[in-house]
Each structure stands twice: as C-alpha cells, then as structure tokens.
Amino acid sequence: MREDESDWFARWEEELPSPEELIPLSQSLISPDLALAFDIRTSNHGNGNSNQPHHHHPHHHQTTPQTPSQLQLPSSQANSSAEFAADSADLGSGAAGDEPARTLKRPRLVWTPQLHKRFVDAVAHLGIKNAVPKTIMQLMSVDGLTRENVASHLQKYRLYLKRMQGLSSGGGAGSDPATDRLFASSPVPAHFLHPNRVPSSDHFMPSFVPIATLQQQQQMAAAAAAAAAANPHLQPPQFHHRQISAAHFGSPTNGGFSSPTTNGGFSSPTTNGKFDPSFLARQTQQQQQQQQQPFHRMTTPSLHSPVGNYAEDLESANANGGRTVLTLFPTRDD
DNA sequence: CCCGTAATAT
DNA sequence: TATATTACGG
Numbered sequence: 150m151r152e153d154e155s156d157w158f159a160r161w162e163e164e165l166p167s168p169e170e171l172i173p174l175s176q177s178l179i180s181p182d183l184a185l186a187f188d189i190r191t192s193n194h195g196n197g198n199s200n201q202p203h204h205h206h207p208h209h210h211q212t213t214p215q216t217p218s219q220l221q222l223p224s225s226q227a228n229s230s231a232e233f234a235a236d237s238a239d240l241g242s243g244a245a246g247d248e249p250a251r252t253l254k255r256p257r258l259v260w261t262p263q264l265h266k267r268f269v270d271a272v273a274h275l276g277i278k279n280a281v282p283k284t285i286m287q288l289m290s291v292d293g294l295t296r297e298n299v300a301s302h303l304q305k306y307r308l309y310l311k312r313m314q315g316l317s318s319g320g321g322a323g324s325d326p327a328t329d330r331l332f333a334s335s336p337v338p339a340h341f342l343h344p345n346r347v348p349s350s351d352h353f354m355p356s357f358v359p360i361a362t363l364q365q366q367q368q369m370a371a372a373a374a375a376a377a378a379a380n381p382h383l384q385p386p387q388f389h390h391r392q393i394s395a396a397h398f399g400s401p402t403n404g405g406f407s408s409p410t411t412n413g414g415f416s417s418p419t420t421n422g423k424f425d426p427s428f429l430a431r432q433t434q435q436q437q438q439q440q441q442q443p444f445h446r447m448t449t450p451s452l453h454s455p456v457g458n459y460a461e462d463l464e465s466a467n468a469n470g471g472r473t474v475l476t477l478f479p480t481r482d483d
Numbered sequence: 484c485c486c487g488t489a490a491t492a493t
Numbered sequence: 494t495a496t497a498t499t500a501c502g503g
Contacts, residue, residue, distance in 0.1 A: 254497090255497095257493090257496055257497075258495095258497090259495085260495085260496085281486060283485075296485090298496085298497085300487085301495095302496085303487090304488070304489090305495090305496085308488095328495090331495090485503105486502105486503085488500100490498100490499080490501105491498080492496100492498070492499085493495105493496085493497075
C-alpha cells in the first residue's frame with residue numbers, strides 16, 4: 150500500500166545523515182600512483198579536492214601539505230616508499246617534453262554500492278538544485294574523486310531515474326538488470342522522482358563544505374567523530390575486508406543474487422506516474438567554495454576515522470591486461 | 484567556467 | 494560491462 154511506501158521513504162529520509170555526519174566522513178580513495186600522477190603537491194592552490202590535472206593559477210593560497218603516498222595498501226605491493234622525491238621542480242620548465250608521470254591514466258573508479266550510497270546521500274542533502282557534479286564531489290569528500298567521476302556517474306544515475314519513472318505498473322521488464330544493479334542498491338529519495346516539492350523544512354545548503362585531504366581529513370573526521378560520539382547515530386568503526394569487484398558478477402538475469410547491501414528491493418513511490426524532467430537540473434551558479442583548514446595537528450597516523458571507515462584497495466592488473474581498478478570498500482554493508 | 488547530454492572510446 | 498572521454502550547446 151501507499152502507506153507502506155510512504156513510511157518507507159519517510160524513514161529513509163529520517164535516516165539521512167545530517168550534514169555534520171556527512172561532511173566529516175572521510176574516505177581515502179586514491180592510489181599512490183594516482184597521487185603521484187597528479188603530483189599532489191603542496192604548491193597548488195589550497196583546493197579541497199585533490200584532483201584536477203590542471204595545476205596553474207599562480208595563486209598564493211594556503212599551501213596544502215598533502216602527503217601523496219600516505220595510503221595504505223591492504224595487500225598488493227606496499228608503497229614503494231621513497232621512490233620519488235622532488236618532481237615539481239622540472240615541471241616548472243614546461244619544456245616541450247611532458248612528464249610521462251603526469252600523463253598516466255588514473256585507474257577506473259569502481260562505484261561500489263557504498264560509494265554510490267554516499268553519492269545519493271550527498272545529492273539528497275544538497276538538494277536537487279545544488280546537486281551538480283562539483284558540489285556533489287565536494288560533499289562526498291572522497292579523496293581522489295574527480296568531478297568527472299561524479300559527472301559521469303550522475304549522468305548515468307539520471308538516466309536510471311528517468312527510466313524508473315517510465316514504469317508505473319507492471320513492467321517487470323522495465324529495467325535492465327545489468328545497469329540497474331548498482332543504482333538499485335541505494336534507495337532513491339522521493340524528491341528525486343518528484344521534484345515538485347522538497348521534503349519540507351530540512352533542506353539547507355551549507356555555504357561551504359570543509360574539505361580536507363588525506364590525513365587532514367582524517368583528523369578532522371576524528372574531531373568530528375568525537376562530537377559524533379555523543380550522537381546516537383554513527384557507524385562504529387569496522388573493518389571489513391571484502392573486495393567488491395564490479396568487474397563481473399555473472400548474473401545475466403535478475404534474481405541471480407542479492408546485493409551485498411540488505412537491499413530489500415526498492416519500489417518506486419509511484420504514486421504518480423509522471424516525473425518532471427527538471428529534477429536534477431542545474432539551478433544557478435553558486436559560488437560555494439570550500440575552505441581548506443590549515444590544521445596541522447598531529448595524530449596517530451594509523452588512526453582511522455571512527456566515522457565511516459573505509460579502506461581503499463586497488464586491484465591491479467587483472468587478467469584483462471593491466472587495468473588498474475580502484476575499489477573502495479566499506480566497513481560494513483548497510 | 485561549469486553543467487547536461489549524447490556519442491564514442493577503452 | 495562499467496566507466497572515461499569527448500564534443501557541443503546552454
């Protein structure tokens with residue numbers, strides 16, 4: 150019945166992480182190669198996100214002492230320690246030769262259900278209007294996530310939503326199982342489907358999202374966690390080392406298996422059958438900028454953020470020919 | 484510049 | 494296949 154669905158969504162909304170919870174969540178999703186490839190260095194603008202191959206702008210902003218190779222590799226080869234030292238030096242030359250290192254391709258991002266969930270949460274909390282790639286990326290605070298990553302995913306997600314909307318009844322075969330598996334792993338907020346109105350009061354748009362990188366993120370997250378400790382909802386730190394490889398699951402038809410998440414199956418609120426084409430549209434140019442906190446606190450390097458513990462793993466060289474895939478996996482399924 | 488979409492590439 | 498990249502219009 151409708152009520153069920155209504156309730157379902159209501160509860161879902163209630164459970165949405167508040168900004169405090171969402172923001173400080175820090176994840177590391179960056180491979181050492183990546184960091185180096187992009188030469189995450191300290192002389193760049195103090196941008197929150199550590200991506201963007203572009204490194205111009207002679208802005209003298211607060212330096213961002215990001216530690217490139219501070220990632221822990223679960224297995225695989227550990228960081229090669231000091232394999233490189235100064236690199237940005239020659240970059241200045243800008244001679245005809247481009248650094249090969251900079252030309253490296255980043256590994257394909259694997260959108261795990263959890264990562265996607267963060268994506269959805271971010272979009273939900275940003276509000277449809279502000280849910281643009283850049284903003285989403287910032288809110289997600291996933292290190293190594295690029296705007297392109299998000300944009301690409303967002304594009305597909307929108308298509309998914311449109312498809313969902315197309316079905317109202319019956320259809321058992323509305324969705325392509327293959328494409329929808331991922332998206333189905335996270336419930337779709339009601340407002341996504343009918344942007345007519347917002348869920349009421351609680352929709353705010355943080356003027357900015359403090360985003361730090363790497364260690365700084367962890368530290369901030371730790372601080373936030375302390376505050377969160379007083380709060381009832383938070384996920385305990387749990388390490389679950391399970392590799393989710395989206396490479397192939399071999400489930401030609403639906404019903405093959407269940408998502409790792411306790412996906413009970415979603416059902417569209419479908420109280421109405423139509424859907425507005427402007428649900429996730431760009432609104433205006435917000436000038437929201439993130440600010441980098443020059444916090445230089447020293448904490449245990451091995452300290453993981455008590456909030457949302459994620460480990461990053463990188464599956465290198467598949468049988469497919471050395472395709473490096475970045476896989477982020479969560480502490481626990483939902 | 485950034486976003487949205489479609490087409491195309493890997 | 495899933496994701497990345499490109500092209501183009503707004």
